[in-house]
Amino acid sequence: MTDTRWLDPTEMAAWRAFLSTSHLLERRIEEQLKSAAGLTHPQYEILVRLADAPDRQMRMTELARGVVVSKSALTYQITQLEKAGLVERATCPSDDRGVLAVLTDAGMRCLERVAPGHLEVVRAYLIDRLTRDELETMTRAMSKTEQALRD
């Protein structure tokens, strides 16, 4: 509590810019996905992760960690996606406690249909505005923080 280390102008500018931008971009993405496919951003991320996974399936806990969401939120969202026919639950062969979330064919098609429009937003507002150098610096910077927070 003693001698607080405040942020100097450069640090403050960086933090403010990061904070505002992440929230603004999140809102824009949410809006695009909702209007284009009726999906939320977490739901879209779930589909992406599953599509990238071996056999298009993943354990619930691992998936929750990847998408950065609580276990209960994932339970809820997988149920929603199951109702929509995009994902199915399967029992885990190696662990009777476990549940596998599996991407269905319909889910894969949905993802392929939605991805272009989503990527266009990510490009238009972020990726395409940065130089190669800025992209790499950002990756390096973000990775440090991500690593530190994964504990």
Place this chain on the structure above:
Amino acid sequence: MTDTRWLDPTEMAAWRAFLSTSHLLERRIEEQLKSAAGLTHPQYEILVRLADAPDRQMRMTELARGVVVSKSALTYQITQLEKAGLVERATCPSDDRGVLAVLTDAGMRCLERVAPGHLEVVRAYLIDRLTRDELETMTRAMSKTEQALRD
């Protein structure tokens, strides 16, 4: 829809890192604020903005834009902060439709008490891990996106 521009590995790495990091950091901050002061991150941001504003007061809409939250969410949060005695509502002299959110003395003291712990988290996971150069590059990159999204 024709010829989708996918993200190459460098672009994808940058986007993934940004996305995960912002969510992880958000969760960590939320946790710290909740346990240290019973505040949510949006609530804390409201106090910060008001403390920085002339006369410690701001119009609702302007405040909502600053914190990047919907008008209805701000209405809700200001009501919460009012119950806690940290903020008050005042009528706007120049516009009868308007409402001013005003930071109380208790609100200012609360902020001064909570800020150090909050900044420690921002430093520990983000700011202190970046070089001066990375900080500046990040600010430049984020500002481009922020600017593009403020429309």
Place this chain on the structure above:
DNA sequence: GCGCGAAAGTTCAAATCTGAACAACAAGTA
């Protein structure tokens, strides 16, 4: 002065998120 499109805040219903509590199972130890 009048009317009219735009803006400010609030209210409301619906959806979502989180943490705590819980039940079932795993894995290692005595």
Place this chain on the structure above:
DNA sequence: TACTTGTTGTTCAGATTTGAACTTTCGCGC
């Protein structure tokens, strides 16, 4: 084998967010 500790996924209650609908007020052109 029986115990103990930790993990997994779900359920539940409570808090929060969002967009749409609505009321009131501005600002302007006529």
